[in-house]
Amino acid sequence: MNMPTSDIIWxxxxxxxxxxxxxYLIGDNPLFRFAxxxxxxxxxxxxxxxxxxxxxxxxxxxxxxxxxATQMVITMIPLVLAILLLFKSSASTASAGNISSAxxxxxxxxxxxxxxxxGTLLPQSSAAILPFGEGYTFGEKLEAAFILFATISTxxxxxxxxxxxxxxxxxxPVWIEWSARIGQVFILITLGAIFAGVYVTxxxxxxxxxxxxxxxxxxxxx
Amino acid sequence: xxxxxxxxxxxxxxxxxxxxxxxxxxVTYIPPEIPKEEEQAESEQQSDEWLENLRKKKEExxxxxxxxxxxxxxxxxxxxxxxxxxxxxxxxxxMLNAEGTPPPQDPLQREGDAPTPEWLEMxxxxxxxxxxxxxxxxxxxxxxxxxKLRKQTEELKPPPEGLPGxxxxxxxxxxxxxxxxxxxxxxxxxxxxxxEPQPLLIEAEIPAPAIEPPQQVSPPPFFESExxxxxxxxxxxxxxxxxxxxxxxxxxPEHPIPEALRNSIPVIDASQFSEEFLPPEEELLQRQDEPxxxxxxREIPNWLSNILGENEAEATSMSAxxxxxxxxPVDGMVQxxxxxxxxxxxxxxxxxxxxxxxxxxxxxxxxxDGPLAGIQGTLAGESTIPVYSRVKDYHVxxxxxxxxxxxxxxxxxxxxxxQKESKVPGFRRARxxxxxxxxxxxxxxxxxxxxxxxxxxxxxxPGSMPKETIQLFQAIGSLQPGDKVLIAVDYEPAYxxxxxxAVNPVLNHLMVRQADLYIISTTPAGSSLAMKMLAGMSRxxxxxxxxxxxxxxxxxxxxxxxxxxGIQLLNQGPVKAIPVTPDLIKTSEFPALTEYTSLADFxxxxxxxxxxxxxxxxxxxxxxTNGQPALWAVVSAQAVPMLRPYVRSGQLQGLAAGEYxxxxxxxxxxxxGVAWGQWNVYHTGLLTxxxxxxxxxxxxxxxxxxxxxxxxxxx
Numbered sequence: 020m021n022m023p024t025s026d027i028i029w030x031x032x033x034x035x036x037x038x039x040x041x042x043y044l045i046g047d048n049p050l051f052r053f054a055x056x057x058x059x060x061x062x063x064x065x066x067x068x069x070x071x072x073x074x075x076x077x078x079x080x081x082x083x084x085x086x087x088a089t090q091m092v093i094t095m096i097p098l099v100l101a102i103l104l105l106f107k108s109s110a111s112t113a114s115a116g117n118i119s120s121a122x123x124x125x126x127x128x129x130x131x132x133x134x135x136x137x138g139t140l141l142p143q144s145s146a147a148i149l150p151f152g153e154g155y156t157f158g159e160k161l162e163a164a165f166i167l168f169a170t171i172s173t174x175x176x177x178x179x180x181x182x183x184x185x186x187x188x189x190x191x192p193v194w195i196e197w198s199a200r201i202g203q204v205f206i207l208i209t210l211g212a213i214f215a216g217v218y219v220t221x222x223x224x225x226x227x228x229x230x231x232x233x234x235x236x237x238x239x240x241x
Numbered sequence: 242x243x244x245x246x247x248x249x250x251x252x253x254x255x256x257x258x259x260x261x262x263x264x265x266x267x268v269t270y271i272p273p274e275i276p277k278e279e280e281q282a283e284s285e286q287q288s289d290e291w292l293e294n295l296r297k298k299k300e301e302x303x304x305x306x307x308x309x310x311x312x313x314x315x316x317x318x319x320x321x322x323x324x325x326x327x328x329x330x331x332x333x334x335x336m337l338n339a340e341g342t343p344p345p346q347d348p349l350q351r352e353g354d355a356p357t358p359e360w361l362e363m364x365x366x367x368x369x370x371x372x373x374x375x376x377x378x379x380x381x382x383x384x385x386x387x388x389k390l391r392k393q394t395e396e397l398k399p400p401p402e403g404l405p406g407x408x409x410x411x412x413x414x415x416x417x418x419x420x421x422x423x424x425x426x427x428x429x430x431x432x433x434x435x436x437e438p439q440p441l442l443i444e445a446e447i448p449a450p451a452i453e454p455p456q457q458v459s460p461p462p463f464f465e466s467e468x469x470x471x472x473x474x475x476x477x478x479x480x481x482x483x484x485x486x487x488x489x490x491x492x493x494p495e496h497p498i499p500e501a502l503r504n505s506i507p508v509i510d511a512s513q514f515s516e517e518f519l520p521p522e523e524e525l526l527q528r529q530d531e532p533x534x535x536x537x538x539r540e541i542p543n544w545l546s547n548i549l550g551e552n553e554a555e556a557t558s559m560s561a562x563x564x565x566x567x568x569x570p571v572d573g574m575v576q577x578x579x580x581x582x583x584x585x586x587x588x589x590x591x592x593x594x595x596x597x598x599x600x601x602x603x604x605x606x607x608x609x610d611g612p613l614a615g616i617q618g619t620l621a622g623e624s625t626i627p628v629y630s631r632v633k634d635y636h637v638x639x640x641x642x643x644x645x646x647x648x649x650x651x652x653x654x655x656x657x658x659x660q661k662e663s664k665v666p667g668f669r670r671a672r673x674x675x676x677x678x679x680x681x682x683x684x685x686x687x688x689x690x691x692x693x694x695x696x697x698x699x700x701x702x703p704g705s706m707p708k709e710t711i712q713l714f715q716a717i718g719s720l721q722p723g724d725k726v727l728i729a730v731d732y733e734p735a736y737x738x739x740x741x742x743a744v745n746p747v748l749n750h751l752m753v754r755q756a757d758l759y760i761i762s763t764t765p766a767g768s769s770l771a772m773k774m775l776a777g778m779s780r781x782x783x784x785x786x787x788x789x790x791x792x793x794x795x796x797x798x799x800x801x802x803x804x805x806x807g808i809q810l811l812n813q814g815p816v817k818a819i820p821v822t823p824d825l826i827k828t829s830e831f832p833a834l835t836e837y838t839s840l841a842d843f844x845x846x847x848x849x850x851x852x853x854x855x856x857x858x859x860x861x862x863x864x865x866t867n868g869q870p871a872l873w874a875v876v877s878a879q880a881v882p883m884l885r886p887y888v889r890s891g892q893l894q895g896l897a898a899g900e901y902x903x904x905x906x907x908x909x910x911x912x913x914g915v916a917w918g919q920w921n922v923y924h925t926g927l928l929t930x931x932x933x934x935x936x937x938x939x940x941x942x943x944x945x946x947x948x949x950x951x952x953x954x955x956x
Contacts, residue, residue, distance in 0.1 A: 044678065066765040066766065130805045138862070142890050219927065225685075227738030
């Protein structure tokens with residue numbers, strides 16, 4: 020399969036940059052730092068262009084050019100808030116941007132809390148309870164019971180209340196203690212799965228790079 | 242009843258002490274000195290006889306002086322019977338006389354029997370030196386020298402009309418008073434010492450009359466010769482003859498003392514004065530009549546000047562000063578002085594009133610200056626002016642106990658330790674660590690190269706199929722041509738290799754189903770990654786779909802800012818959320834999009850992400866209507882454990898994860914793609930990594946076991 024010249028050039032540049040990143044195996048070195056700085060710079064440039072085109076121009080300029088009066092008035096609100104936020108760059112005028120910061124924090128908190136309650140807690144609780152009803156097989160119910168037990172034991176692991184008995188050190192109730200130990204096992208399994216996923220992701224990236232450069236060099240030296 | 246003024250001759254009320262017309266004093270009062278009880282008891286025994294003689298002498302003087310004396314001082318002593326016996330020594334003296342032996346009728350009969358007292362010898366010498374002696378052994382002769390004294394007194398008197406020389410002032414009185422007020426130094430009441438009679442400060446201004454010792458007293462001038470003086474011998478050495486302690490009448494009113502005032506006038510007890518310090522009568526008269534240095538009228542307050550008149554006020558002040566000067570102790574004793582009658586009349590209570598029992602009379606302030614000089618019990622004006630002394634220092638600090646100090650020091654120690662950079666307990670790196678790392682890297686590379694060289698045909702694909710991947714395949718398979726599918730590219734460039742290998746078969750399937758694709762991104766770099774991803778579709782080994790052209794089959798809408806808020810805005814429609822594409826094309830100009838296109842108009846939303854939180858944000862913020870849009874996800878392998886619950890709950894209707902998910906989807910779709918071509922290398926590398934992990938763990942455990950066994954042996 021013949022590769023376009025542009026792909027070969029960009030492939031060679033990519034190969035060199037990949038070698039620079041791999042050079043971190045021998046420790047921090049200028050090649051690694053050069054590659055990192057180059058990636059950060061390119062990313063910042065891309066982000067700047069995207070923001071200028073799709074945020075500032077599209078949302079703050081266009082409404083005043085082509086928008087109606089209502090759109091202009093509505094656009095004034097984020098414009099003023101954005102200008103006030105610029106005052107945060109100076110310590111002496113930072114207080115002027117508190118309104119914008121408060122608006123951002125308040126909106127973000129409201130969205131997060133509402134989303135967690137309505138999008139995670141209630142649906143997950145419902146999903147944990149429903150298999151115990153009708154229409155589910157015994158295996159599904161057993162699976163739901165196992166998942167419920169794992170969930171409760173994991174939550175009990177984070178129960179740090181203790182009881183004081185005479186002659187004994189502070190300790191949790193026995194049933195909580197055993198449930199917490201079981202929950203600790205589930206936590207270890209979960210963390211192991213996440214670590215395995217990370218490792219698999221890294222192995223996938225390595226595999227993709229090895230195959231890509233193998234194909235590149237194959238095309239170059241064919 | 243009226244009282245006639247001796248100065249102007251006009252009548253005044255009986256209760257008046259001062260003439261209403263000329264401010265001349267109408268009464269004369271001499272305060273008695275109240276002896277203490279012990280002294281009085283002792284003196285009672287010693288003065289029985291001479292008091293009796295004194296009474297006799299008074300009777301003789303009454304005969305000599307005639308009615309004039311009694312018109313001035315009232316009835317004779319024998320007839321005076323006040324209620325208060327303590328104030329009238331004559332009463333109890335008369336009682337003693339009634340009980341004791343009656344005194345001799347003629348005191349001169351005892352003249353030769355008694356020895357001559359020392360003070361009388363001095364008087365005699367003075368008389369001899371001044372006048373050459375007088376014949377006083379007969380009443381007639383006594384009348385002659387008294388007349389002389391009266392003449393001398395008349396000569397020394399100031400003229401009644403006009404102001405005296407010492408009473409004249411040049412400056413206005415008010416100005417002078419202001420100067421005096423300003424010059425006064427404040428005295429703190431806190432520093433005020435227990436009040437005792439202080440020596441008068443006015444001594445420096447007014448020369449006190451020379452109090453000559455008894456040896457230097459010259460005989461009175463009415464003794465013409467030494468013989469007369471020698472003949473004038475007192476009858477009793479304890480009773481000085483011719484000395485009358487009653488106040489001399491320099492300007493006495495010619496009317497009797499009012500009855501009300503008379504009752505308050507105590508009669509002086511002559512027994513309290515020692516005869517050694519009693520000056521002769523002539524000297525007393527001279528002292529009273531001799532011109533004195535005037536007190537400046539500026540020391541007299543306005544109110545007193547208005548009442549008395551300037552001349553009288555100054556005269557009064559001078560009299561008071563003179564009286565105080567006469568009270569100066571001479572060899573430890575007190576001499577009586579002449580005080581103006583009106584002042585004496587104003588101070589009966591404070592003189593007679595007994596002292597408070599059981600306490601020191603500390604509130605008796607004696608006026609030292611001004612017209613009230615010598616009066617006890619006045620309110621010291623300067624005493625009311627506060628003097629601020631240094632305020633006592635109070636310790637305001639905390640009363641910190643030892644235990645609290647320990648806690649504070651412990652807290653400070655904890656805080657200071659937090660600020661210090663603690664050394665991280667390091668571990669000694671094995672010398673072989675670097676070598677092992679390089680060996681492992683070389684080994685892994687060789688194995689992967691070997692896998693690549695072996696061929697790209699997938700081998701050992703898993704036989705089981707994940708449920709969520711099958712659901713995704715079935716959902717895409719149910720799409721009709723032209724169904725709009727929204728694709729959110731929310732992964733980082735570092736995960737592009739994994740995500741692209743997983744999403745390529747899914748995109749291929751969507752293209753086969755001829756879905757209308759709209760690509761957005763919540764990350765700024767998402768648009769670029771989307772274009773790269775779609776461009777790579779052309780490299781599919783066996784493309785099973787018609788070529789997809791940008792703007793025809795797929796549309797890149799661009800960046801959706803705001804994170805969760807942007808997703809909420811997207812619920813209102815893609816055109817409102819993203820008005821312009823990265824190419825500055827309005828999204829409303831796309832054929833299938835209008836301003837009224839909502840999120841529910843899309844069949845599904847396919848999210849490409851490497852983080853579970855991104856998927857969760859879409860799950861929580863996206864609003865569905867009648868199950869549309871369905872949420873599908875193609876994620877990295879590291880996000881799968883966190884997304885399984887959402888797949889189980891039905892919130893996530895399809896999922897393909899990583900290289901493994903892509904390879905399985907290609908296997909289901911029967912369209913080999915990137916995942917299929919990388920599977921052998923991926924599978925070989927993953928197997929090698931697992932073996933290396935196990936081998937490394939085994940070596941580490943073995944090494945630790947060997948080290949422990951060696952330590953045990955060496956121990």
